[in-house]
Each structure stands twice: as C-alpha cells, then as structure tokens.
Amino acid sequence: MYVTSKEVITAMKARTVGRHFRESFKSLGRNGWMTFASASAVTVTLILVGVFFVIMMNLNMVATTIEEDVEIRVHIDVAANEQDQQVLQQKIEGIPEVKTVEYSTKEKELDSLIDSLGEEGEAFKLFEQDNPLNDVFIVKTKNPEDTMKAAKQIDKMEYAAKVKYGQGQVEKLFNFINAGRNVGLVLIIGLLFTAMFLISNTIKITIMSRRREIEIMRLVGATNSFIRWPFFLEGLWLGLLGSIIPIALVSTAYYYAYDYLAPKLEGHFIKLLEFSPFVYQISGLLILMGALIGVWGSLMSVRKFLKV
Amino acid sequence: MIDMKDVYKRYPNGVTAASGIDIHIKQGEFVYVVGPSGAGKSTFIKMMYREEKPSSGTITIDGVNLATLRNAKVPLMRRKIGVVFQDFKLLQTLTVYENVAFALEVIEEHPKNIKKQVMETLDLVGLKHKARMLPTELSGGEQQRVSIARSIVNSPKVVIADEPTGNLDPDTSWEIMNIFDEINTRGTTVVMATHNKEIVNTIKHRVIAIEGGRIVRDEQRGDYGYES
Numbered sequence: 408m409y410v411t412s413k414e415v416i417t418a419m420k421a422r423t424v425g426r427h428f429r430e431s432f433k434s435l436g437r438n439g440w441m442t443f444a445s446a447s448a449v450t451v452t453l454i455l456v457g458v459f460f461v462i463m464m465n466l467n468m469v470a471t472t473i474e475e476d477v478e479i480r481v482h483i484d485v486a487a488n489e490q491d492q493q494v495l496q497q498k499i500e501g502i503p504e505v506k507t508v509e510y511s512t513k514e515k516e517l518d519s520l521i522d523s524l525g526e527e528g529e530a531f532k533l534f535e536q537d538n539p540l541n542d543v544f545i546v547k548t549k550n551p552e553d554t555m556k557a558a559k560q561i562d563k564m565e566y567a568a569k570v571k572y573g574q575g576q577v578e579k580l581f582n583f584i585n586a587g588r589n590v591g592l593v594l595i596i597g598l599l600f601t602a603m604f605l606i607s608n609t610i611k612i613t614i615m616s617r618r619r620e621i622e623i624m625r626l627v628g629a630t631n632s633f634i635r636w637p638f639f640l641e642g643l644w645l646g647l648l649g650s651i652i653p654i655a656l657v658s659t660a661y662y663y664a665y666d667y668l669a670p671k672l673e674g675h676f677i678k679l680l681e682f683s684p685f686v687y688q689i690s691g692l693l694i695l696m697g698a699l700i701g702v703w704g705s706l707m708s709v710r711k712f713l714k715v
Numbered sequence: 716m717i718d719m720k721d722v723y724k725r726y727p728n729g730v731t732a733a734s735g736i737d738i739h740i741k742q743g744e745f746v747y748v749v750g751p752s753g754a755g756k757s758t759f760i761k762m763m764y765r766e767e768k769p770s771s772g773t774i775t776i777d778g779v780n781l782a783t784l785r786n787a788k789v790p791l792m793r794r795k796i797g798v799v800f801q802d803f804k805l806l807q808t809l810t811v812y813e814n815v816a817f818a819l820e821v822i823e824e825h826p827k828n829i830k831k832q833v834m835e836t837l838d839l840v841g842l843k844h845k846a847r848m849l850p851t852e853l854s855g856g857e858q859q860r861v862s863i864a865r866s867i868v869n870s871p872k873v874v875i876a877d878e879p880t881g882n883l884d885p886d887t888s889w890e891i892m893n894i895f896d897e898i899n900t901r902g903t904t905v906v907m908a909t910h911n912k913e914i915v916n917t918i919k920h921r922v923i924a925i926e927g928g929r930i931v932r933d934e935q936r937g938d939y940g941y942e943s
Binding site: 420422423426619620622623624625626627628629630631633634 | 764787790791792793794798804806817818820821822823826865866869
C-alpha cells in the first residue's frame with residue numbers, strides 16, 4: 408500500500424478532529440496540577456493586562472479630549488480689511504496640517520469673555536461700545552501634535568497680529584501624554600512576554616511526560632501536524648480557562664468604578680469610557696490574548712520535540 | 716530494497732560514524748549487523764529510518780532517497796518501515812491492544828481495519844489472549860513481542876531492529892528470533908543489529924560487520940566472528 412502525500416494532506420477527517428479534541432481534554436485532566444498552574448499564569452497576567460488596559464484606555468480618552476481642546480487663536484490685525492482677512496483665511500487653510508478654520512468676530516469674542524468670567528465679567532460690558540479685542544480665526548489641526556508647526560507658519564503670515572495656542576504648556580502636555588502612552592505599551596508587551604514564557608515552561612513540563620508518546624508517534628509515521636494538534640488545542644483551552652476570571656473581575660470592577668467615579672467627574676473635562684461597549688471590547692481582547700498566549704506557549708514547547 | 720552509496724556521517728563533535736558505506740539489501744533478505752560497541756552500528760541503523768541524515772552519499776529505501784527527503788515527507792516514509800528497540804518503548808498507561816492500535820490510529824487508519832489488523836498481528840506474536848493487559852503485567856519477552864507487533868501491524872516492507880534481544884534472557888531471545896524469522900518468511904526485509912553470537916551463528920543469515928564506521932565483512936550465511 409503506497410500512501411501519497413496528497414492523501415495525507417487532504418482535509419482532516421471528522422474522527423481525527425474528534426480524536427484531537429478528546430486527547431486535548433484528556434491531557435488537561437491527566438496533568439491536573441500543571442493545567443491549574445498554566446491557567447493561573449494566564450489568569451494573573453490577564454488580570455494585570457486587563458486592569459492596566461482599562462486605566463490606559465481611560466487615560467488615553469482623557470488625553471484625546473484634552474488634545475482636541477487645543478486650538479490656535481489667530482488675532483487678526485485691526486488694519487486688515489475684509490479682503491485681507493479672506494486672503495489670510497485662504498492661506499491658513501492652505502497649510503496641509505490644518506483641519507478647520509473658524510471665524511469669530513470681536514463682538515463674539517467679547518461675549519464669550521464676559522460669559523466665562525460670570526459676574527465679574529459685567530464690568531467688561533463697558534467695552535461693548537469700544538471693543539479693544541481683535542477678530543479671531545480659530546484654527547484646529549488634523550493631528551493635535553501639529554499645532555506648534557502650524558502656529559509657526561501662521562505667525563509669519565501678513566495680518567496675523569498674534570498667534571496663541573498656550574505656548575509652552577501644550578508642548579509639555581504632548582510630551583507627557585506621549586511618554587505615558589509609550590510606558591503603558593512597553594509594560595503591556597512586557598507582561599505578555601512574561602506570560603508566554605511562564606506558559607511555555609509549564610506546558611514544556613507536561614510535554615516532557617509525554618516524550619515517549621511523541622517519539623513513538625514520530626516513529627510509526629504520524630505527521631507533525633497530527634502530533635501538534637492536541638497540544639495546540641490544549642494551549643487554547645488553557646488560555647480560555649485562564650481568561651474567565653480576569654474577564655469577570657475586570658467587568659465587575661469597571662461596573663462599580665464607573666458607577667462611583669462617573670458622577671464625581673461630571674462637569675469636568677474628564678470623561679470615562681462608557682461601560683458598554685468598552686467592557687465587551689476588553690473582554691474580547693482578553694479572550695483573544697489568553698488564546699494566543701496559550702497556543703503560542705504550547706506550540707513553542709512542542710516544537711523542539713518535532714525536529715526530524 | 717535498501718541501497719547505500721558512499722555514505723558518510725560526521726557528527727558535529729568530530730566523530731565519524733560512517734565512512735564510505737556501500738551496501739545493497741534485497742527485498743525479503745534477513746541481515747545481521749554486527750560489530751563492537753561504538754563501531755557505528757547504531758548510526759548505520761538510524762540512517763535507515765532517517766533518524767540521522769547522512770553527511771554525504773545516498774540512502775535509497777523503496778526508491779526514496781532519504782538523504783534528500785524533505786522533513787515533511789519523513790512520516791510517509793516511516794510508514795513503510797517498522798522499528799524495534801532494545802527497550803521496547805511501549806506506553807505504560809495503555810493496554811497491549813491499545814499500544815499496537817496506537818500505531819494505526821496516529822496514521823489515521825480506518826477504525827474498522829484497526830481492530831482486525833491488531834488482533835491478527837497479536838495472534839502472530841502469540842499475545843492475543845493478553846490483549847487487555849498492561850505492559851507492566853508482562854514479562855520482558857512478552858513486552859518485546861508487543862513492540863514487534865506494533866512495528867509490523869501496518870505491514871511495512873522493512874523491519875529494522877536495534878538489539879531486540881539485548882535485554883532478554885537466552886530462552887526468550889530464541890522466541891523473539893522465531894518471530895522475526897516468521898516475519899521474514901512472509902516477505903518482509905529484516906535488518907537487525909545484534910551482539911548475540913549464539914543466535915547469529917545458529918540461525919544463519921547474511922552478516923554485515925562494521926568497525927570504525929566501515930564495512931569490514933559482508934558474508935551470506937556468515938558467522939558472528941567476535942568473542943562475545
């Protein structure tokens with residue numbers, strides 16, 4: 408009987424799939440403590456990643472809100488007539504980084520100044536007869552970080568009397584936000600690698616006890632993918648098992664934290680991400696990560712036994 | 716059936732275990748491989764089932780060149796070869812029946828054929844009545860018979876045995892030899908590395924002697940030729 412490779416590679420038979428599933432479950436049971444240890448490693452990591460992620464995403468949300476508030480106020484020279492203003496507006500719109508240019512008359516500027524000062528603002532009403540303010544272009548850039556660059560260009564333009572965007576503070580703010588994002592990213596990646604390492608080690612131990620089995624399988628001509636499948640599934644189950652507690656914990660904690668914090672933050676410029684869909688997204692992400700680190704860990708450790 | 720041409724094997728640590736081996740083994744032959752320890756017998760045997768790759772030269776089994784065979788194709792080649800070891804290599808948690816059936820399951824044989832083939836093979840090695848026992852409940856000779864059953868259950872063209880009687884007492888060794896003879900009579904090629912002088916000198920077959928990685932003697936119906 409001659410078996411061609413094509414016959415072997417063709418779609419896996421249903422009973423083979425069944426066997427792989429049975430074997431993977433059997434192995435979970437047989438290696439009870441190892442299963443527990445691996446799943447716990449996933450659990451601990453995912454809790455850390457989950458909590459961290461929730462904080463990161465909310466800080467990011469706050470950062471984005473702040474970033475979006477950054478704008479350039481271009482005070483238009485009083486000497487500029489309507490046509491000069493139009494030319495200036497077109498020039499500003501011509502800067503590639505610029506998203507919107509809004510025109511605000513000096514009357515409107517004074518109104519909003521009076522509004523923002525409340526009762527004390529009443530005094531400024533005197534100026535309504537002789538408004539000392541300038542007409543203003545309010546410029547927003549597509550990417551908040553381009554604010555400085557755009558501001559510099561506008562500053563050189565004719566009839567742009569003053570260009571303000573919170574010089575100094577904005578640069579610091581962006582530096583701070585960027586540093587925060589990078590640190591968070593590095594920490595999350597570090598955590599993931601630690602988890603993969605832990606899992607690949609625990610699974611390696613379970614595989615050591617099955618060395619002979621793998622050896623015999625190879626000897627009698629089982630294909631590598633046939634040998635690998637049960638381990639692949641085992642890693643998958645470990646990852647999924649390990650993601651249950653973190654999901655429950657992160658969801659519950661966020662539910663209460665949101666309930667507690669959201670009313671207190673009301674009215675400030677800080678806003679938290681809504682429970683739904685954020686928690687579902689986080690849960691999906693944790694399941695996915697659990698599955699990935701489980702599978703990766705087990706495939707890494709079975710690999711060295713499959714060298715022909 | 717088995718052809719080796721100018722085969723060299725050098726290990727990374729500088730040891731040369733095969734230097735210029737040329738051999739031709741016909742279908743249905745029974746060949747003893749003899750020689751002192753460390754002479755290169757194991758490497759010679761391992762290269763036949765592609766556990767080791769030759770450094771140079773060609774090894775052809777049933778028309779397939781093992782020296783250039785891609786790793787992915789090795790499992791298919793292994794299905795044509797049965798391998799038996801000195802230490803049996805049985806799975807202790809499985810019964811006799813399951814150990815033999817395992818070899819068919821993992822190559823995705825149809826379940827209907829598995830039962831029939833396994834029982835026939837167990838009958839051949841005389842262990843049909845112990846099919847439900849665990850290896851730990853068997854004697855060494857019986858365990859080796861299970862291991863032989865596993866190696867021949869999918870009717871390979873070649874059976875390669877590395878010191879199959881090395882762990883067994885003389886009486887049991889004869890029983891095992893009778894089984895190999897029976898397998899050979901049915902047309903399977905048998906290549907056996909052995910240190911058993913008595914067997915080689917009594918059941919006469921072709922003898923290949925290896926020393927220092929070279930074939931120093933190749934005789935039809937030869938003698939063991941060493942003091943054991």
